[in-house]
Amino acid sequence: MIMAAACIVPASAMAQEVGDWVLSPWRGSSVFYPGVVESRSGSVITVRFDDGDVETRQADTVVPFDWQAGSRISCAWSDGKWYKATIRSIAADGYTMQIRYDDDGTVENTNTGRCRTR
Structure with missing residues (x-):
């Protein structure tokens, strides 16, 4: 064989x-x-x-790069600290996205340059 x-x-x-x-x-x-x-x-x-x-x-x-809706990431908040979040959507430009922070459920429009992953 x-x-x-x-x-x-x-x-x-x-x-x-x-x-x-x-x-x-x-x-x-x-x-x-x-x-x-x-x-x-x-x-x-x-x-x-x-x-x-x-x-x-x-x-x-x-x-x-494999981020998509549902990906788990961390993003910089206005206080400069990193917080866990989930991507809700990514725009066609691949750079602009909407996220939801885990801690309080806040939904924010941001960009990939303000986020990271493990």
């Missing part, structure tokens, strides 16, 4: 080309922030985060 070998490709291998929207840790943190791959040189990419910051890192440290 001949068995076909399964080819498992890490998700990060699919999110490394210029223009790809990704989730990337900022400076080695354990949380991921949304951004776009701005450039690539071998296994090193530069990510422009949705809040405007830029960082160069190994391509295998990013994953494809």
Whole structure:
């Protein structure tokens, strides 16, 4: 009997080309922030985060952007602190979204640059 070998490709291998929207840790943190791959040189990419910051890192440290309605994230509130929330909807631009904070049920329109995920 001949068995076909399964080819498992890490998700990060699919999110490394210029223009790809990704989730990337900022400076080695354990949380991921949304951004776009701005450039690539071998296994090193530069990510422009949705809040405007830029960082160069190994391509295998990013994953494809997968946020959608129902995704669990954390977002910055007006007091500057991070609070857990659920995405209610994301606009066609992929950047503007409506979220609902877990703590008090407040619904807010925000953008991906003010949010992060684990």
